[in-house]
Amino acid sequence: MRYRQIIFDVDDTLIDFYATESFALRGLFAAHQWKLTTALQRKYHSYNQGLWRRLEQGEINYEQLSEMTFHNFIKDNLGLEVDGLKMMDEYRSYFGQAHKLLPGVKDTLQFAKKNNYQLAVLSNGEKHMQRQRLELAGIKDYFSLIITSEEAGHSKPDSQIFDYFFSQTDIGPFQTIFFGDGLKSDILGATRYGFDSIWYNHRHRVNDLHLHPLFEVDNYSQLVAIMKNNFNKF
Known part of the structure; x- marks a missing residue:
């Protein structure tokens, strides 16, 4: 066996991030009786992605991202001051309630476990929320480490x-491969650390x-x- 461990990202690798974001944003706006147009939803997506890129580049920390996201977006687009x-x-x-799996996820995890791969999750996100979503999606128990x-x-x-x-697992980088959609987070991170990766580029x-x-690849x-x-070249 060339690798013993496969690391998976969560958002837009296992769970459909676009569906999750849309569900959460619609819920928030409905609760406050704010109008959410398609254009505004697209604007939020672009804005939010930009903040996460800044986090990944070390320009802001997680708490700053949490405070800025809606304070700035609501003020700039709705003219309202919010906490x-x-x-x-x-x-x-x-967000923590949404758990739509991308096509082929569960069958692939079942296949990998049947073939004795140790499966793990490494996600840029909140501990409780990501575990909850994986559990709601019915796939949490496939992973030995989250x-x-x-x-x-x-x-x-x-x-x-x-x-x-790697301080939490007994399998080292050279027996591990990363599977994720994030070029600037998953693939870049694995490359810099010196271990192999597969880019799940389903958004092309x-x-x-x-x-x-x-x-x-673009499908499971x-x-x-x-x-x-x-894991040999065809």
Whole structure:
């Protein structure tokens, strides 16, 4: 067996992030009787992604992101002054309820476990919320280890989150492969740390960092085929 451990990202790798974000945002706006248009929802998505990129680059920390997200977005777009942290807590209460799996996830996890791979999660996110979503989705028990940036104190692609992860497992980087959709978090982080990765590029994004993951796939059937071939090139 070429690898013993497969690490999975959560958002937009296991669980559909777009569906989750839409559910949470609609719930928050409905609770406050604010009008949520399609254009405003798209604007929020772009704005939120920008904040997460800043977090990954070390420009802001998790608490700053939590405070800024809705304080700034609601003020700039609705002209209202809100408590950013309270609004984020409310948003996360909706976010934690959404758990739509991407196609092929459960069958792939079952196949991997049947073939004796140890499965783990490494997510930029909140400890309780990510575990809750994995449990609601019915896949939490597939994973021997679940680590989030909140408990590690660092976010992908920072090498310190990988230091923390590997301190919690008896399987080292050279027997581990990372499967994730985040080019600038998952793939860059694994590359910098010196272990292999598979880019789950189901959104068909451009590899503007010119990274070289071991494989690039856009569906889970391709990952199963790669496992059947012991992660060798076809």
